[in-house]
Amino acid sequence: MLILSDKNVRFQAAVMVLILLLLIIVSQISVMRMADDYKRNMIAHDAEIAGYLLGNGLDEQLIKMAFTTQKIAVDQKMGTAVLKDSGYDENTSNFLLPEITGFQQKYAAIALALSLSVSLLLLATFSFFLWKQDKQLNDAGKKIQGFMDGDVSIRLEDSYEDHLSRLFAKINTMATALTAHMEKEKNNRLFLKETISDISHQLKTPLAALQMYNEIILDEKTGNEVVDDFSQKSQRELLRMENLIQNLLKLAKLDAGTIELEKNLHSLSEFLEKCRSTFMTRAELENKKISLVCDQAIRLCFDETWLSEALENIIKNAIDHTKATDSIEIYGEENRLAIEITVKDNGSGIHPDDIYHIFERFYRSRYSKDQQGIGIGLALSKSIIEKHGGTITVQSEWGEGTLFHLIFPKLTNL
Incomplete structure (x- = not known):
């Protein structure tokens, strides 16, 4: 059988067979003890009857013959009739017969103790094998987690002959x-x-x-x-x-993966203002407005050089896709879970066919009027933001403008 090819299953089966054999042996010994006990009780009972009869003047030789000679069916029938008249037959309650009651209680207790012992032994055996298997699985889970955390040298123990x-x-x-x-x-x-x-x-x-x-x-x-x-x-x-x-x-x-970020705690408002000021001259020349709203108290841990690169690419993208008199709005916000930077414009927006591809490298939209871009800026921004432990998402309606969300969970900035 395929199941018996498992060493643990074979071992468990062997243990179960041993327990069952032990149960059979103990049961047979109990039966022998029960028969011996029954014999002693029967002899003691017969001795009491013989003594009673002898004490009441019955011939000793006759008493001996009553207990030692072979009886026939007629004898049993007559004896049964005599005892029945005195209310002593198979319907007599065990509680009226102390010997039977004691015998029953004694061996009921023995059977109960034997059943409990075997049950506990089986339960302990099953528990041991389950604990052993659970330990194997827990150890394997820890090693797999270690592998996922980067220790690629970890391997599971596979030297046993089991599933x-x-x-x-x-x-x-x-x-x-x-x-x-x-x-x-x-x-x-x-x-x-x-x-x-x-x-x-x-x-x-x-x-x-x-x-x-x-x-x-x-x-x-x-x-x-x-x-x-x-x-x-x-x-x-x-x-x-x-x-x-x-x-x-x-x-x-x-x-x-050769870049090591030099992350420090910075004022988000000052950082956003620096990024905004980079484009103010161009915005004024093109008659566009760039506004900033950010609480002075918000602080974020990041690499200023690299995050500037990411955010400036997004702001530049917004300027490239807006026309004169349009506006770009930059927001810095904080809640209990994250710090969020939002860049919003009311420009040309992103076509629905392009919305899922704008972060792909070298992707060029056939709907875009920008013929100078080569599709690297937003892909670079996404990589930098994710390197900081953040995420970037975009919402846009064709012809209605675009909204970029840069979200940095606070746990990544501890």
Whole structure:
């Protein structure tokens, strides 16, 4: 049978068989003791009758023959009739017969003690095996939690011949595969980071040279409108290319997990004001309004450099998708569970087809009028916010504006 292939089950079955054998042996011994006791009681009872008869003048030889000779059915019938006349038959209550009552009580107590002993032994046996199995499962649960917490060297005990060990062996195989996959993924990310870093550094040298050449041309003031116009366009594209390279480098570092945040406690109001002031000149030139509402007492633990990068990308996105006279509103709020930063605008909004993709890298909406963006900013912001233990969500209606929520649970800021 398949169930008997489990060593623990075989051991349990062997223990149960031993207990049952013990019960049979004890039962047989009890029956033998009962028969001996019954014999002693019967002899004692017969002795009492013989003594009574002898004391009343009955012949001793006749008394002996009454107890030792073979009886026939007629004898039993006549004796039964004689005793019945005195009210002594099988219907007589046991309570009127002290010997029977004592015999019954004695062996009822023995049977009860035997039943209780066997029941307790069976219960103790089952409890022991259940405790042992529960301990195995608890130990396995702790080790699995340790594995999930990052200790990939942990493995479950699978050296026994039972179903749990076979299950643990499969879990160990899965853990080994996951560890290999994680290591491979880590190496892939590191390779990606190094590749992008190498490419970016390789691009920086010619890019710096191009910027220098372009600045020289701009400083020359040739007076040629075409040359000046193209020089201005070149400068814009060079700055855009430099920004792209920097963002790619930041994404690569976040992916590879090589960034260690330098988190400190800051005034949220002062931080939001710095981010807001970065865009005030552009907002004034484009006739747009950026407002800020935040309690001065709110404090948040974060890396100012990196969170500035995340929030400024969101504010820039809001400015890019609003027109003249539109407004961007920034709020900082605190409740018992979290600190929330909200960026709201009344611009063009996000099309329903795009709402689930805006945080994907290099995603470009076919409905967007912004032809300059390459789809990195919001993806970078999301990675930075999540690195801080926060979450970012978006609500938007096409043509009605957009609302970004940055939520930082207080437990992550202790």
